Amino acid sequence: MVLMAKESSAIREVTEDSPASKKEETVVFKDKKCVVQKVQISGLKKTKSDFVLPELEQVMQSSTFVTAYQSALDCKKKLLNLGIFDHVDIIMDTTSHYKGNKVPNGIQILFRVKEKRSLTGEARTEMSNNDQPQWVIRLMSPNVFGRGEMLSAAFSRKLGSESVSGNGFYSPHDFSFAASKPFKNGSLFRMSILQDRQDCPWNSTSLTVRGGQLEYQFPLFNNTHTLAYHAHWRDLASSNNTTAFPIRENFGHTAKSSLLHSVTMDRTDDKILPSKGYMIKMTEELAGVGIGSKYIKENMELQFHKTLFRRLTLSAGFRGGFIVPFDNEQTQIPDRFFIGGPLTLRGFDMNRAGPQVDGDFLGGNCYWVAGLHAYLPLPFYWRNFGKGSWLDGFRIHGFFNAGNVLTFDNNQMIRNQLSCLAENIRTSYGVGLVYNFMRGARIELNFCVPSSVVAGDKVCDGVQFGIGLSTV
Template sequence: MGTVQARSLEPLPVSGPNLSPSVDELETVEVEPETKQEVLENKRVMKKSHEARERLLRLGIFRNVEVLIDTAQGEEAVAEGLDVIFEVKEMRRLTGSYNTMVGNNEGSMVLGLKLPNLFGRAEKITFQFSYGTKETSYGLSYFKPQPGNFDKNFSVNLYKVTGQFPWSSLRETDRGLSTEYNFPIWKTHHTLKWEGVWRELSSLSRTASFSVREESGHSLKSSLSHTMTIDTRNSAILPKRGALLKINQELAGYCGGDVNFLKEDVELQFNTSLLWDCVLSASLWSGLLVPMGEKPSSIADRFYLGGPTTVRGFSMYSIGPQSEGDYLGGEAYWAGGLHFYTPLPFRPGHGGFGDLFRTHFFLNAGNLCNLNYGEGPNAHLQKLAECIRWSYGAGIVLRLGNIARLELNYCIPMGVQSGDRICDGVQFGAGIRFL
């Protein structure tokens, strides 16, 4: 157990070397008191202290962080000064965990071992085993934040993932190594990533189509990617206000491997609060995959669309090109959603458990296809505007903390094309990313 103490009249800083959790330290900052704003300053100190506590907890190396605020005492005390004391309890050198995790319409059991605060500066080594309904994975990772600025961090991951994709009659095993560097710039957050992965594709069943069997075999992908995120939402799962912009670019093949492509993916979301605790939300997703070289794109790299987390009323990833009932994905897509969220009728459990539920009315639309790159941009847009699938309906949403949500919807699919699989009526969805 350690104690971090700060004495200041100004709000406590939420980052920087003075909040390093690896040592106990005392900092004195003397500022001329503003006695006319005593109450306001006290509130600001309390707010900043709470933010600093949340940052310390997010490091994942403390079991508990308590904040004590008192008037300054002692010979060095200044008029109207405050003492802010952080009492922390570090986690054990080796910890284990067992929990369940919700993905996009998938659940899994997760076992983990962690060495937190390995060298006293919030470094972590983590081993994790996950067994799910469609995916099994092993992973070993090392995480290193920058001292004094924990929003900047570096990580290395070694992993093996085996996934089953029944909508494509495909099984994929990835063995890979990746490195990531995360850093903020002004109001944006950036991630630079290199990934080298040995991929093994095989048929999931004897009835798999020839197109899927043709994709079977081994490939080596080496790619560089960059993600920029601007997120002003008050919640990632059920936001009431704020916006999200996320842009991801991936370039494969120019740093090794036999897979070559350029991939762009964009996500937009806007949320605004209305009267009576109602929320209007609008989302737009789009993506483009351009093969580089003579080889066509791989089924493992293409986009997929449809299901309870994207275009509701359609079965999981059952929109777009298909062969003998196996869905092959597409090289270009767009999807949009409009939601109107309201509290439960008559607000049962208001102020408690009932606030985890929302009713919503939705309208979804989208399209996914392959492109002929000799036709030009106008032909691409025309192809994406043809045969639009869309759906509407209503349902109930349950928020699981700030990590996932469940939906039970009644869906009415429209614009159905030959080969699409629909879910007309009640549809259940679970995940962390919803259109």
Template structure:
């Protein structure tokens, strides 16, 4: 009887026509009210009470995504006053803005290195979502300072403009080299046809030096100052349910970079793409396949800098090999290559039942097969010669281990690796290999 009455009440709420007369927002101090109109406008299209509740919740989520409010509450009430309709409703959003200055502290893990990150943000500077942020990062191989200004487009926060000023020092132990970058970049982000696009211009002054006294002569020749000015475009289609350890969905990322068109002494065209697919099947098993590839072409006869080339190998790419220690090298220093490809097949399975505790759900057993190659190209030989070169001397490996997923912070792997197809000069890691990062092959 009670269930029947509840069903009748639900049908009445769903079918009763209403009119949203007013949509108000309270608690604004710095934010301009016209900037929020798009996020709340759809509430006026609601025709029933259930529809009002759903559309108000969607508007609340959009307001939170703007990154300018600490809290957003929704109040729905009957319209009052002489002009009120009998079936009129008022919707009020009560917001709490972020403080004028906020500080952040966190740690970041990427490509087998950790960093401590300190930041200061000035959110909603001019009342329309603008943000000024300063970030200092200190890590095992990299130290950087970044000052960034963020400006979203009114009505669509996914379209935005970012201006960066930065300085960073990074070590490359596989090449016995260190690099200091001082630069400025401007980025425009926008969605088109379900894909996220980024157009970027960057001008960077790069100072290259030797990391150790015993660096090879080739690395010493590369030392000095260079100026790179480049235009790049990246498009991403990401349907994965989790970027670190997905159980379903796919990723397609394509990048192009053109250097030298707007000045500088670096001149090249660089192409890079990544494809990843994950599918669940029996007993909560997940099968994943991934492929990466890239080429760099010199323009105007200028040599390609060691810092612009591709590197391959390590626990986040071709497992069983040393970090970035596949391919051309000189006196033990790895010099990178003009082209590469890398692929992987993975099977992730849950732990046996006795180990599926609260923490046990974050672990997966991992079986993998990786393969790839990195080399320099003979640019006079044509496309067929490039493909033949990449098909020679393929490195590959297989193994098994454990994977730990730490939310959206990092992914950790401990694998027993068996490297195969090892070529002269490659550095291998036969046996246990530990990997940490946010981007894995």
């Protein structure tokens, strides 16, 4: 960003607080009443002006220089969030030097933008809490018709997939084609078709999902809502010859047609390693709209973060959910909840805690997982913590986790079975190291001690490594 001010005596004051040998200067902005006379945006080629001008309206409402400066930064963030510009520069200047101008405290603001290319591509590694890391090759055509529309195609393959061998590593088995359209109120419509394959070693299966999705995301009361419709054709198959019979009963093709709604209230200061704030996310799903499995599914996630003494951060997290099938039907394996993993129920292998038969885990239709965490800076970096070094991303981590998963008997009252969630609780504790990798992923290396284990659970008693986006 470039900041220019002609009336330096009125708008800014420069003082030299340090010795002359250091040649340092402190810039102090003096707030002063002003009138924003002109707001311009340059660099638009394909983009239609009526698509970006509403993002600049708030600058015209500014009545002081500092509020105009802050509003310009907010507008820059909004323009970048549209996903159609490579970068946005801001130039602020006075208007007193214009002939005939009779406003002594008038200013003008110029936004210089550079549009993204008509066709871009990227190759990267992506990860999530519920799946293996994967390499992705993505092609994108942003701003197709000049109002933020985007077309994209992605091809990917899971890393570490059991089916990967030889040159098969280089051939993708997942793909997606998507089209999206943003609107002036901050909402976004997206439609896609996809194929996604997942190896599930915790129950010796391989799941392939093909189908289409419609999503509409919109802001409401400073929260993010998403309405979606999913139409999926699923194929569950065995990955070896030892799959337990209760899981084999679910093999074959099944259809799923569902409506979903989610709301996210995110008030944290960082997506990966927050130091303060809270986050609440609730998701409801109604399956069986027309065809396929019929059930109601509810899921909730809570996070609370607080920093004490400017160094110690305390966090608490909770996840829970349930499925209520219609007509006393049994829920399918792909729809059930599984617990265990390096970022959820630490000290247990991925999705390997809960009901199981012959070493294959069945999941459940009700679960909960909770965690308490304490974070401290690295001991040798204690005094310099918070000064912008890459070491700020490291934390010493202490945790305690607990959770449970079970399947309700449809022939009994659910209320009478809720007490079972407080029985046979799995617990673990430990210490380790956490790294906020480029503010885009969470990397953990922990020494875990499973303190309460049920027979059949697969534990990781010792060092456990995990990569993901969020934690409990």
